[in-house]
Amino acid sequence: MLSVHSDEHFMKEAIRQAEIAYEKGEVPVGAVIVADNRIIARAHNQTEQLNDATAHAEMLVITAAENHLGTKYLNECTLFVTLEPCVMCAGALYWAQLGKVVFAAQDEKRGYSLHEKNLLHPKTKVEKGKMEKEASKLLKDFFKNVRID
C-alpha cells in the first residue's frame, strides 16, 4: 500500500491536478505543496480559463500555500509538480525560498535548468524524474489531441 506520506503519494496528487487541467483543455500540469507531511495547497494550470499567461500551476500553488500559512516564505515546504518549472516559476520559487522541489517530467524547451545559473534559491533541494512516465504521458496525449499556438 502507498503511504500517504510518501513522495509517490504526493506526486500522484499533483498528477490528479494535471488531469483536472487536461479535462478543462489546459496544458496538463498540476502541483501540490506539502508541509509537515500534509498537502496545504493544490493547483493546476489555468492559463486558458483565466486568460492569464502567468497562471501556471506553480504560481497558483505558491500563492495558495503562502495564504494558507500567512507567510511569504516556504522554506519548510516541498513542491511536487508534474513538469519542470519554467523561468518564471523558478523565479517565484526563488523568492518563496522553497525547501524542496520535486518534479516529474523534464521540460526540454522551457525548463529552468536549461539556463547556466541556478535560478532557484541556493538552499532549495531538487529531485527530478519522480513518476516521470505518468506525467509525460498526460502531456504527450494532450499535445497529440490539441494544437497549441
Next chain:
Amino acid sequence: MLSVHSDEHFMKEAIRQAEIAYEKGEVPVGAVIVADNRIIARAHNQTEQLNDATAHAEMLVITAAENHLGTKYLNECTLFVTLEPCVMCAGALYWAQLGKVVFAAQDEKRGYSLHEKNLLHPKTKVEKGKMEKEASKLLKDFFKNVRID
C-alpha cells in the same frame, strides 16, 4: 507641458504607483501597462500586504492588463516599470509576449539582464534608464529607512 502620450508621462504614472507602495511600507516598485497610448492597468508591489512573494508590480499589472483585454498576449502593449524586472517577472513578460518594456532603475542584484541568455521574448523591445534618477531615489530612501531581510 508633458504630453499625456509621452514615455515620461507613463513612467511618472509608474512612479506614482511606486510611491503608493512606499507609503504602505512595500519596496517601492510601480508599473503601468499602456495600449494605444492609454493606461489599461496600474499596479504596485504588494508582497508584504498580500504575504505573497510573487506579488511583484509586474506580475499584478500583467494579470490586470490581460483581464482588461481578455487575452493572454500583450504584444501590442508597453510595460513601464520603475525597476528592472527580476527573473520571475522576465519569465512572465516572456509568456505574455510584451511588445515593449521600458524600465527606470537597473537592479544590479536581481535584474533579469544579469543572466547570459535573453529571458524576455525575442520580439520584446527594451528601453532602460527612463527617469532612472527619480525611481532610484525612491528605492534608496526606502532602504535607508527600512531594513529588509
